[in-house]
Amino acid sequence: MTHNYRITLLPGDGIGPEIMAVAVDVLKVVGKKFDIQFEFQEALIGGAAIDATGEPLPGSSLDTCRNSDAVLLAAIGGYKWDSLASHLRPEAGLLGLRAGLGLFANLRPAKILPQLIDASSLKREVVEGVDILVVRELTGGIYFGKPKGIFETETGEKRGVNTMAYTESEIERIGRVAFEAAQKRGGKLCSVDKANVLEVSQLWRDRITKLAQEYPDVELSHMYVDNAAMQLLRAPKQFDTIVTGNLFGDILSDAAAMLTGSIGMLPSASLGASNPGVFEPVHGSAPDIAGQDKANPLAQVLSAAMMLRYGLNESTAADHIEQGVLEVLQRGDRTGDIISPDMNLLGCRAMGQALIQVLEAK
Amino acid sequence: MTHNYRITLLPGDGIGPEIMAVAVDVLKVVGKKFDIQFEFQEALIGGAAIDATGEPLPGSSLDTCRNSDAVLLAAIGGYKWDSLASHLRPEAGLLGLRAGLGLFANLRPAKILPQLIDASSLKREVVEGVDILVVRELTGGIYFGKPKGIFETETGEKRGVNTMAYTESEIERIGRVAFEAAQKRGGKLCSVDKANVLEVSQLWRDRITKLAQEYPDVELSHMYVDNAAMQLLRAPKQFDTIVTGNLFGDILSDAAAMLTGSIGMLPSASLGASNPGVFEPVHGSAPDIAGQDKANPLAQVLSAAMMLRYGLNESTAADHIEQGVLEVLQRGDRTGDIISPDMNLLGCRAMGQALIQVLEAK
Ligand SMILES: [Mg+2]
Ligand SMILES: [Mg+2]
Numbered sequence: 001m002t003h004n005y006r007i008t009l010l011p012g013d014g015i016g017p018e019i020m021a022v023a024v025d026v027l028k029v030v031g032k033k034f035d036i037q038f039e040f041q042e043a044l045i046g047g048a049a050i051d052a053t054g055e056p057l058p059g060s061s062l063d064t065c066r067n068s069d070a071v072l073l074a075a076i077g078g079y080k081w082d083s084l085a086s087h088l089r090p091e092a093g094l095l096g097l098r099a100g101l102g103l104f105a106n107l108r109p110a111k112i113l114p115q116l117i118d119a120s121s122l123k124r125e126v127v128e129g130v131d132i133l134v135v136r137e138l139t140g141g142i143y144f145g146k147p148k149g150i151f152e153t154e155t156g157e158k159r160g161v162n163t164m165a166y167t168e169s170e171i172e173r174i175g176r177v178a179f180e181a182a183q184k185r186g187g188k189l190c191s192v193d194k195a196n197v198l199e200v201s202q203l204w205r206d207r208i209t210k211l212a213q214e215y216p217d218v219e220l221s222h223m224y225v226d227n228a229a230m231q232l233l234r235a236p237k238q239f240d241t242i243v244t245g246n247l248f249g250d251i252l253s254d255a256a257a258m259l260t261g262s263i264g265m266l267p268s269a270s271l272g273a274s275n276p277g278v279f280e281p282v283h284g285s286a287p288d289i290a291g292q293d294k295a296n297p298l299a300q301v302l303s304a305a306m307m308l309r310y311g312l313n314e315s316t317a318a319d320h321i322e323q324g325v326l327e328v329l330q331r332g333d334r335t336g337d338i339i340s341p342d343m344n345l346l347g348c349r350a351m352g353q354a355l356i357q358v359l360e361a362k
Numbered sequence: 363m364t365h366n367y368r369i370t371l372l373p374g375d376g377i378g379p380e381i382m383a384v385a386v387d388v389l390k391v392v393g394k395k396f397d398i399q400f401e402f403q404e405a406l407i408g409g410a411a412i413d414a415t416g417e418p419l420p421g422s423s424l425d426t427c428r429n430s431d432a433v434l435l436a437a438i439g440g441y442k443w444d445s446l447a448s449h450l451r452p453e454a455g456l457l458g459l460r461a462g463l464g465l466f467a468n469l470r471p472a473k474i475l476p477q478l479i480d481a482s483s484l485k486r487e488v489v490e491g492v493d494i495l496v497v498r499e500l501t502g503g504i505y506f507g508k509p510k511g512i513f514e515t516e517t518g519e520k521r522g523v524n525t526m527a528y529t530e531s532e533i534e535r536i537g538r539v540a541f542e543a544a545q546k547r548g549g550k551l552c553s554v555d556k557a558n559v560l561e562v563s564q565l566w567r568d569r570i571t572k573l574a575q576e577y578p579d580v581e582l583s584h585m586y587v588d589n590a591a592m593q594l595l596r597a598p599k600q601f602d603t604i605v606t607g608n609l610f611g612d613i614l615s616d617a618a619a620m621l622t623g624s625i626g627m628l629p630s631a632s633l634g635a636s637n638p639g640v641f642e643p644v645h646g647s648a649p650d651i652a653g654q655d656k657a658n659p660l661a662q663v664l665s666a667a668m669m670l671r672y673g674l675n676e677s678t679a680a681d682h683i684e685q686g687v688l689e690v691l692q693r694g695d696r697t698g699d700i701i702s703p704d705m706n707l708l709g710c711r712a713m714g715q716a717l718i719q720v721l722e723a724k
Binding site: 122123145149167194197198201235253255258259 | 483484485488504505507510511512515519520521522523524525526527528529530531556559560561562563564565566587588589591592595596597609612613614615616617619620621623
């Protein structure tokens with residue numbers, strides 16, 4: 001039986017269109033192999049949308065996204081739009097997309113690829129085999145809590161205020177995403193908080209602990225955020241899936257990503273309750289090398305694999321792509337950002353062709 | 363001219379008394395060498411105070427501390443007191459001490475000792491030469507901000523709330539400590555915040571930036587906390603002195619400490635505006651090896667060196683102790699926690715004697 005999916009493509013700015021083209025080619029090849037039919041529809045976001053319509057996320061783009069099974073995003077932004085007011089900047093398009101689709105869960109894998117292990121600043125024996133998924137709450141916590149602002153105190157000085165807050169239902173819905181992700185992975189979930197000091201973390205820990213009863217196949221542990229930052233550095237292999245709030249997740253997902261030493265290889269996913277998820281590389285739009293066929297398309301390709309796994313429940317096809325990426329690296333093919341001595345330097349398109357050759361031969 | 367200082371010793375619990383005895387011997391030797399006269403007065407804190415008086419910080423102990431030039435603390439806590447109510451536990455003594463002395467600045471050095479570099483989980487070339495001081499605000503921010511608690515929403519569910527707040531004067535006083543520390547060190551200060559999202563961080567950044575005008579000899583930079591967590595892992599040598607708020611400092615000081623791979627070697631300082639500072643090792647009271655002459659006294663000794671440098675302005679004597687510690691490690695002397703093949707295993711007292719021998723010979 002053929003599976004049919006409508007995919008919205010948001011190539012965005014900079015190297016976005018180049019790497020998106022590779023990911024689309026890869027999806028077509030994999031679709032043929034696994035009897036998956038993709039209907040692709042493209043929409044504008046970021047600087048490209050600003051140039052065409054004056055807005056970083058035109059309403060029609062958001063409608064197109066809503067009217068699809070998953071959204072594959074490349075990258076947005078560039079020097080050209082940096083002087084605009086913040087609500088007109090490319091980044092506002094991304095925030096609007098997250099809000100418009102109600103994307104409350106950010107999934108950030110940090111997996112050491114054996115072929116790139118030397119890129120890590122950590123010792124080989126410490127990072128070999130690291131495969132972490134950080135599930136970060138994305139629409140609550142201190143980045144959104146109120147009151148917030150800069151106020152005047154009674155003594156006439158300024159006081160900056162932000163509020164870290166979570167309700168039980170906010171904790172529960174991100175918890176469910178994390179438990180379900182852990183079920184698909186190693187079956188271990190570590191919830192990170194600061195419950196020894198923060199009341200918001202006590203509620204977080206209580207709610208996650210209660211939720212664990214519904215997921216008896218997942219082994220739950222708890223860790224304080226300062227200790228988690230230490231343990232990621234000391235012994236990252238102890239982690240499988242991590243779930244945490246918006247701020248702690250912002251910090252820890254970046255630290256975990258840096259364990260790999262090659263940010264240019266990392267995909268991410270943002271999921272909501274009912275709307276399609278958005279899948280995108282962690283890296284930016286790299287305007288300095290845009291249009292030069294130098295970009296590394298593999299994080300975009302791995303984002304397409306995440307889309308298959310977490311957005312469309314097509315794990316076999318996702319596995320196939322991820323295996324293909326490992327094999328192409330094993331052949332020694334490298335783009336400039338991950339080149340090392342004795343490897344073959346390829347451009348963006350050639351890397352895509354190499355990968356497709358590998359995927360078709362598998 | 364002889365310098366006279368009155369030092370309050372708080373040996374506390376577990377291995378505390380053993381490691382404190384070594385630090386006192388070292389201070390006496392160094393005092394003789396540099397014409398510094400120490401008057402030591404001992405007071406109770408933690409479990410030892412609970413056993414003797416029923417309180418983790420008797421008023422008389424706080425008075426003794428106030429009535430001195432600096433406080434040298436070893437470690438507190440142990441299984442024995444873990445079942446007491448939280449305000450009667452040993453840790454409450456430490457919080458009471460910080461509050462009672464108005465200690466708003468926590469100084470956490472993370473320095474790679476060449477002799478222990480292999481203990482790091484990071485590659486030698488990444489951590490060689492790392493020498494970071496994290497200056498953490500200790501009495502404000504989200505650990506103390508109000509409102510805080512768990513409240514009921516209009517829809518009847520629970521909502522956990524904490525408040526991250528800083529006033530200009532709180533930022534200014536921690537800023538001054540950090541700029542002055544940077545002056546004594548490499549002359550570089552990196553202020554860490556999340557000013558792209560948090561208003562409290564915008565005020566932080568503005569105030570620190572203004573303050574920089576008074577310290578033209580210090581090179582100030584700013585970094586977002588998620589990037590700082592990445593950079594500590596990727597290229598820690600870029601940092602000299604870091605200043606940040608309570609929560610971010612809690613996370614980053616632990617991450618920076620873990621770069622060294624040997625928490626058992628790290629000292630810390632907590633400073634106030636006018637009261638004496640408190641100097642203590644980062645490690646705990648290790649009740650499992652207490653009284654067995656197995657403890658590593660070097661973090662306590664290095665805390666005494668920090669006391670000389672930051673509490674008493676006796677940098678030459680501090681340098682002397684720090685050099686001595688390096689030399690004793692260079693000889694191959696190690697306690698059990700930092701032992702490696704072909705090194706000499708020493709107990710706590712023997713390590714103290716070895717260090718004193720080195721210091722007297724210098
Ligand atoms: Mg981040
Ligand atoms: Mg901590």
